[in-house]
Amino acid sequence: MTEKASKRMTSRDVTVLGAGIVGLSIALRLHLDGFKVTVVEKSEPMQGVSFGNAGYLSEANIFPPASPDMLRQLPKFMLSKDGPLVIKPDYATKMLPWAVKAVSALKPNSYQNILSGLASLTSVAYASFSELLEAANAVHLLTREGGLVAFRTLAGLEAKSRALPTWNSFGLAAERLSADLIRDMEPELSNEIVGGIFFKNSGRCSNPRALGELYARRLIEDGVRFVRDEVRGIEDVGSNVRIHTCTETITAERVVLAMGFQTGALLAKFDVKVPMVSERGYHLMLPRAGVRLQRPVVFGEPHFAATPMDEGLRLAGTAEFARADAPPNMERAHMLARLAKRYLPNLSGIDATPWMGVRPSLPDGLPAIGVMRSSPRVAYAFGHAHNGLTLSAITARCMSALLQGLAAPVDLQPYRLERFLQTDRSTA
Ligand SMILES: Cc1cc2nc3c(=O)[nH]c(=O)nc-3n(C[C@H](O)[C@H](O)[C@H](O)COP(=O)(O)OP(=O)(O)OC[C@H]3O[C@@H](n4cnc5c(N)ncnc54)[C@H](O)[C@@H]3O)c2cc1C
Structure with missing residues (x-):
């Protein structure tokens, strides 16, 4: 670190709340940048939604969650029990503030700002991993063979091609490919594929859980303190921040809130209401899938991914808006194998294991990354929705720059919480 940088740093003692991929990436980045880091996690690291994602480092995920097409089909989704998108009736009213904001994100100006805000992050996401991977001996877990979206109908392909x-x-490389070219790249795909889209710069993590665990291991080996406890509240007392857990009060000079979906509940205690919803997703892990893919393949209709991983083929996706703590409906995970067979006819579901995780979803699809204006000792990084693995390393770089008072690698204005809280004087 340059002398100029260290002079500008306001404080070097930072406690990171949450040890999912976002919190661990931030903790490791800050540690490498010379901060004294503590991590507080209520469970083992990487047991939240970061445990089971599709491992797709996608440049292409730059669109907000709502779309005119989705709104047209909303009544159908509300009634469906097993479609790719489900809204549980008892969650529909809780989602209203989110839904209103998700629809207003479709206004032309907001829409363009969202696309540009997400593309600024996804376009530099892959390159941002290198130092973390090297520090954690995890270089082998990331590869860049690109990603495919495959379609079985021309209508679906045409609709996607409009993007x-x-x-x-x-500047995101995306090209339309014929069915023949796609099957040359992925010979296991069915003859019914009519074509697709190839993102040549997208990447893949072959074991998302192991990636975070290797980050944690490096931190622990270097003596970083991990506290296993549940955070109940935080208090900015001016000279420092008090973090109240179930069993103790930890004093920190600065704190980073990176607790995924649960960050919303903590902020609410801080009088900051964030329109975040629980968008649950499922995976089905197939240790003996009987087919080999070279790269993540997203099936266009309905939309979910198949990613080759160290432990087999992972089918992952779907959106189920439901209470985070409602029992999972693992039938939704098993449904993925039936749907995937339309694309991969030789797929075998032997010994499949299902999983469910809660995506922290904000209505515009942008993550929340910043420092509270009213409490400069409190920083936040959450709400990464479908992109948390992809954006983990660039989020960490941004956070380190923020805490050092340096220019961030991308303009952080679009990710500030104030975009939801313009009338809330506590953060303005
Ligand atoms: C099916 C599915 C597929 C996905 N595929 C992809 C993909 O291919 N690519 C991609 O980029 N993203 C993908 N995602 C999204 C990605 O997994 C998430 O965006 C990311 O994991 C969010 O990470 P996080 O660290 O914010 O949250 P989490 O992993 O949930 O971590 C939060 C941590 O905070 C801890 N915590 C919570 N409350 C407290 C408390 N009070 N006290 C102490 N600790 C607390 C939790 O225990 C947890 O460990 C997918 C998600 C799903 C569900």
């Missing part, structure tokens, strides 16, 4: 100019306008 090509948008991706290309942000």
Whole structure:
């Protein structure tokens, strides 16, 4: 670190709350940048939604969650029990503030700002991993063979192809491929595929859980303190922050809130209401899938991913808006194998294991990364929704720059919480 940088640093003692991929990436980045780091996690590291994602480092995920097409189909989704998108009736009213904001994100100005805000992050996401991977001996877990979206109907392919100019306008490499070319790349795909889209710069993590665990191991080996306890509240007392857990009060000079979906509950105690919803997703891990893919393949209709991983083929996706603590419906995970067979006819579901995780979803699809204006000792990084693995390392770089008072690698204005809280004087 340069002398100039260290002079500008306000404080070097930071406690990170949450040891999912976002919190661990921040903790490791800060540790490497010379901060004294403590991590507080209520469970083991990487047992939240970071445990089971699709491992797809996707440049292409730059669109907000709502779309005109989705709104048209909303009544159907509300009634469906097993579609790719489900809204549980008892969650529908809780989702209203989110839904209102998700729809207003479709206004032309907001929409463009969201695309540009997400593309600024996804376009530099892959490159941001290198130092963390080297520090954690995890270089072998990331590869960059690109990613495919495959379609079984021309209508689906045409609809998706309309986004090509948008991706290309942000410098994201996306090209339409014929069915023959796609099957050359992925011979296991069915003859019914009509074509698809290839993102040549997208990447893959072959074991998302292991990635975070290797980060944690490096931190622990270097003597970083991990506290296993549940955070109940935080208090900014001016000279420092008090973190109240179930069993103790930890004093920190600065704190980073990175507790995924649960960050919303903690902020509410801080009088900050964030319109975050629980968007649950499922995976089905197939240790003996009987087919080999070279890269993540997203099936276009319905939309979910198949990613080759160290432990087999992982089918992952779907959106189920439901209370985070409601019992999982593992039938939704098993449904993925039936749907995937339309694309991969030789797929075997032997010994499949299902899993469910809660995506922290904000209505515009942008993550929340910043420092509370009213409490400069409190920083936050959460709400990464479908992109948390992809954006973990760039989020960590941004956070380290923020805490050092340095220019961040991307303009952080779009990710500030104030975008939801313009009338809330506590953060303004
Ligand atoms: C099916 C599925 C597929 C996905 N596929 C992809 C993909 O291919 N690519 C991609 O980029 N993203 C993907 N995602 C999204 C990605 O997994 C998430 O965005 C990311 O994991 C969020 O990480 P996080 O660290 O914010 O949250 P978490 O992993 O949930 O971590 C939060 C941590 O905070 C801890 N915590 C919570 N409350 C407290 C408390 N009070 N006290 C102490 N600790 C607390 C939790 O125990 C947890 O460990 C997918 C998600 C799903 C569900």
